[in-house]
Amino acid sequence: MDIIEQIGLFLQSAVQTGTPILFAIVGGILCEKVGHMNLGVEGMMLMGAALGFTVACATGNPLLAMLAAGGAGAAGALIYAFITVTLRGNQVVTGLVLTIFGTGVSGLIGSFVSDKQIPQTVREAFSPMEIPLLSDIPILGDALFSQDIYVWLGLIIAILAYFYLNKTKLGLYVRAIGENPGAADASGINVTMHKYINILIGGFLCGLGGAYLSTAFLTTWQDNVTAGAGWIAVALIIFSTWNPLKAIFAAYLFGMLRGLNYKMQGWEIQIPSQLLTMLPYIATIVVLIFIAMRKKKENQPPKALGESYFREER
Amino acid sequence: MSQPYITLNNITKSFDSVYANKDISIDVCKGEILALLGENGSGKSTLVNMLSGIYKPDSGTITIDGKEMSFSSPADAIKAGIGMVHQHFKLVDVMTASENIVLGHIKHLTTSKKRMAHHVEKLNKKYGLNVEPDKKIYNMSVSEKQAVEIMKVFYRGANVLILDEPTAVLTPQEITALFDILRKMKQQGCTIIIITHKMAEVMEISDRVTVLRKGECIGTVKTSETTPQQLTEMMVGKAVELEIERPKCCDYTSKPLLTVNSITKTNTDGVNVLNNVSFNLYGGEILGVAGIAGSGQKELCEIIAGLVKATTGSITFDGEVITGLSPRAIIKKGISMSFVPEDRLGMGLVSGMSITNNVILKSYNRNPGPFIDSKFAKKLAEQIVNDFNIYTPSVNYTVKKLSGGNIQKVLLGREIWLSPKVLITAYPVRGLDIGASYNIYHLLNEQKKKGVAVLFIGEDLDVLKSISDRLMVIHDGEIVDIVDPDSVTKEDIGLMMVGEHIRKESAQ
Numbered sequence: 074m075d076i077i078e079q080i081g082l083f084l085q086s087a088v089q090t091g092t093p094i095l096f097a098i099v100g101g102i103l104c105e106k107v108g109h110m111n112l113g114v115e116g117m118m119l120m121g122a123a124l125g126f127t128v129a130c131a132t133g134n135p136l137l138a139m140l141a142a143g144g145a146g147a148a149g150a151l152i153y154a155f156i157t158v159t160l161r162g163n164q165v166v167t168g169l170v171l172t173i174f175g176t177g178v179s180g181l182i183g184s185f186v187s188d189k190q191i192p193q194t195v196r197e198a199f200s201p202m203e204i205p206l207l208s209d210i211p212i213l214g215d216a217l218f219s220q221d222i223y224v225w226l227g228l229i230i231a232i233l234a235y236f237y238l239n240k241t242k243l244g245l246y247v248r249a250i251g252e253n254p255g256a257a258d259a260s261g262i263n264v265t266m267h268k269y270i271n272i273l274i275g276g277f278l279c280g281l282g283g284a285y286l287s288t289a290f291l292t293t294w295q296d297n298v299t300a301g302a303g304w305i306a307v308a309l310i311i312f313s314t315w316n317p318l319k320a321i322f323a324a325y326l327f328g329m330l331r332g333l334n335y336k337m338q339g340w341e342i343q344i345p346s347q348l349l350t351m352l353p354y355i356a357t358i359v360v361l362i363f364i365a366m367r368k369k370k371e372n373q374p375p376k377a378l379g380e381s382y383f384r385e386e387r
Numbered sequence: 388m389s390q391p392y393i394t395l396n397n398i399t400k401s402f403d404s405v406y407a408n409k410d411i412s413i414d415v416c417k418g419e420i421l422a423l424l425g426e427n428g429s430g431k432s433t434l435v436n437m438l439s440g441i442y443k444p445d446s447g448t449i450t451i452d453g454k455e456m457s458f459s460s461p462a463d464a465i466k467a468g469i470g471m472v473h474q475h476f477k478l479v480d481v482m483t484a485s486e487n488i489v490l491g492h493i494k495h496l497t498t499s500k501k502r503m504a505h506h507v508e509k510l511n512k513k514y515g516l517n518v519e520p521d522k523k524i525y526n527m528s529v530s531e532k533q534a535v536e537i538m539k540v541f542y543r544g545a546n547v548l549i550l551d552e553p554t555a556v557l558t559p560q561e562i563t564a565l566f567d568i569l570r571k572m573k574q575q576g577c578t579i580i581i582i583t584h585k586m587a588e589v590m591e592i593s594d595r596v597t598v599l600r601k602g603e604c605i606g607t608v609k610t611s612e613t614t615p616q617q618l619t620e621m622m623v624g625k626a627v628e629l630e631i632e633r634p635k636c637c638d639y640t641s642k643p644l645l646t647v648n649s650i651t652k653t654n655t656d657g658v659n660v661l662n663n664v665s666f667n668l669y670g671g672e673i674l675g676v677a678g679i680a681g682s683g684q685k686e687l688c689e690i691i692a693g694l695v696k697a698t699t700g701s702i703t704f705d706g707e708v709i710t711g712l713s714p715r716a717i718i719k720k721g722i723s724m725s726f727v728p729e730d731r732l733g734m735g736l737v738s739g740m741s742i743t744n745n746v747i748l749k750s751y752n753r754n755p756g757p758f759i760d761s762k763f764a765k766k767l768a769e770q771i772v773n774d775f776n777i778y779t780p781s782v783n784y785t786v787k788k789l790s791g792g793n794i795q796k797v798l799l800g801r802e803i804w805l806s807p808k809v810l811i812t813a814y815p816v817r818g819l820d821i822g823a824s825y826n827i828y829h830l831l832n833e834q835k836k837k838g839v840a841v842l843f844i845g846e847d848l849d850v851l852k853s854i855s856d857r858l859m860v861i862h863d864g865e866i867v868d869i870v871d872p873d874s875v876t877k878e879d880i881g882l883m884m885v886g887e888h889i890r891k892e893s894a895q
Contacts, residue, residue, distance in 0.1 A: 242493035249479045249490050256477035259441070260491030260539070261462035371481055384460075385442050 081215030091328030096282030097306030112168030115303025116175020121280025146280020251375030428790030470540030675855025723807030
């Protein structure tokens with residue numbers, strides 16, 4: 074293999090590793106933009122992974138598997154939304170509980186399908202497709218144009234989310250709610266409805282991200298398949314300063330760091346692998362420091378993040 | 388009188404068993420300006436919040452143009468043509484003026500900067516406003532923000548405008564401009580309800596006045612048929628003495644209690660927010676500080692209290708240099724600060740805690756051991772509640788649920804109870820009604836008579852002139868002059884506040 078091809082393949086796997094995280098980051102951004110910090114990302118991903126896997130095995134229909142996965146994530150988000158939006162419960166605690174709950178549910182579902190295998194139809198549907206001509210471009214061809222449907226879907230969703238948040242009126246409403254729900258409410262915006270919608274869509278995306286791991290990466294069920302990807306996503310939401318386009322960059326960069334980790338082990342370079350595993354987190358901390366130092370208002374978290382909104386509060 | 392356009396009938400609303408509004412009935416006509424007058428906590432804001440759909444009344448009806456209304460959200464009120472400019476602006480800081488204005492009322496799917504700016508310009512022309520469409524809210528002055536709020540209401544085509552204390556934060560010129568806009572609206576047939584407790588403004592702008600006291604409607608009178616004195620009596624419930632006394636009890640030949648020596652403070656942007664500030668503060672005097680908001684008052688307080696370190700310069704208390712000491716050490720020496728920021732709660736009190744816990748916050752280290760002496764704490768809280776006439780269901784009530792005036796009394800009460808030797812107080816009467824304000828002036832004079840050195844940072848020039856023994860005027864972080872308040876006029880002080888040294892000019 075020549076070096077160009079090596080780089081291409083490296084990037085290909087980086088993008089694949091980054092994709093489930095990309096789904097989770099974009100889902101998390103939607104949730105945080107309406108002012109809700111959801112630490113249940115990991116739990117929703119696991120629920121999506123388990124149900125997606127089960128439906129894929131049961132029906133052999135890839136589309137149904139994706140919908141079920143998203144639905145499972147959204148169901149988790151619905152619990153979260155009911156507690157934090159309607160009952161105005163503490164967001165951090167609720168999110169943590171959702172993660173614990175989701176891990177348990179996925180383990181339970183997984184125990185029923187531990188002997189099953191992903192059917193051929195699904196495996197084919199989720200395997201990389203080479204786009205004629207474009208996939209022949211050196212490096213980029215492998216990195217972007219020889220990918221599976223999830224990768225493209227992730228890219229498209231991130232771009233759509235950016236457009237939605239920054240160019241549409243609904244996005245303007247959403248940002249207003251995250252910054253100052255009182256102002257949005259006084260403007261006649263239905264705060265509760267927008268919160269629910271965005272939290273549920275966020276959960277749907279997290280579920281999809283989880284299912285990518287369980288249905289496209291693997292052929293048999295593996296417990297705790299996300300292995301902390303949801304937590305990384307929570308950190309990378311900050312890394313991407315709540316911008317879905319930067320989330321693409323963040324997710325792929327993270328995929329690369331992970332890939333580098335494996336590669337380095339292969340080259341037998343004497344760097345402890347734990348150190349490399351730390352890299353994305355260190356990068357996030359560095360970004361946090363930069364955000365705090367630059368004090369640019371546009372890069373700050375939504376101002377009302379983590380606060381419950383109650384109209385009649387004095 | 389023509390048919391009333393808005394009728395509020397027997398409106399009642401309570402929070403945690405405290406009546407905010409009790410059986411209130413008022414009506415307003417088209418093309419009329421009604422002033423709602425009342426002390427803090429009398430229920431003015433609660434009443435208009437029900438009219439704008441923020442709160443739901445417990446009982447009573449709202450009728451607009453003959454139709455009975457039931458608002459379940461602000462969106463309903465907006466649909467009924469009611470627009471409200473809140474006391475605490477409801478704006479999204481990181482968005483531009485035009486984004487804030489169209490918020491909630493965009494007809495197109497996508498947002499276009501050009502289209503939004505176009506709307507803003509059109510409204511600017513129509514009402515003589517001056518809003519920059521692309522300016523971010525966080526870059527705006529208070530009056531600019533208010534203009535955005537008013538334009539928001541216009542944009543929605545409201546014909547009822549409610550203003551909750553619109554002039555509290557404006558300069559005299561800005562108030563004049565605002566009143567011009569209101570008169571223009573009135574001519575176009577709009578109905579305007581304005582909340583204020585500045586008597587002069589009520590007399591100037593309103594057609595009729597409704598007075599509220601402790602959540603009840605005392606009466607509605609025609610502005611042309613009443614006097615400020617009568618209104619004040621209705622508001623407070625008794626005749627009020629509108630004089631501030633100034634006992635002389637300071638010995639200026641003695642050593643000053645606090646000496647501030649060439650303090651300079653450079654902020655993170657490299658700007659000198661305080662520049663070579665030096666003055667003496669004597670026991671038994673009130674040194675008033677006048678200046679435009681943001682001229683370095685906050686920094687000065689924080690440096691004396693030890694919360695912020697000065698870049699250069701030193702502060703001496705009773706012959707001992709205190710610069711560099713921790714806030715706790717400075718409190719121990721007897722320097723106390725009560726700073727009432729614009730939002731009242733930002734500094735000094737923990738809004739989510741009870742009165743008891745807040746008053747004990749600064750004295751917890753007086754009782755030994757790790758436990759709080761809860762009996763003592765409760766007694767202290769009850770004493771402060773009694774001494775300062777704080778209106779609360781109990782001492783265990785959460786501070787943020789109190790009305791603004793009562794919150795300030797808790798803060799000042801705690802500071803005075805510590806029996807400080809130096810009392811720094813900034814805007815202690817901000818947002819307070821007449822009765823409560825005079826209470827606080829009286830308290831400060833009491834402290835002065837005890838030999839306490841009081842640094843009084845104020846806003847109202849009339850008050851500063853009558854309460855201060857000496858008056859220090861600051862501008863842009865520098866002391867313009869320290870004058871005898873009786874030897875200057877209000878206009879002189881105003882000029883000094885923008886940096887003109889009148890004394891030197893008159894001497895030449």
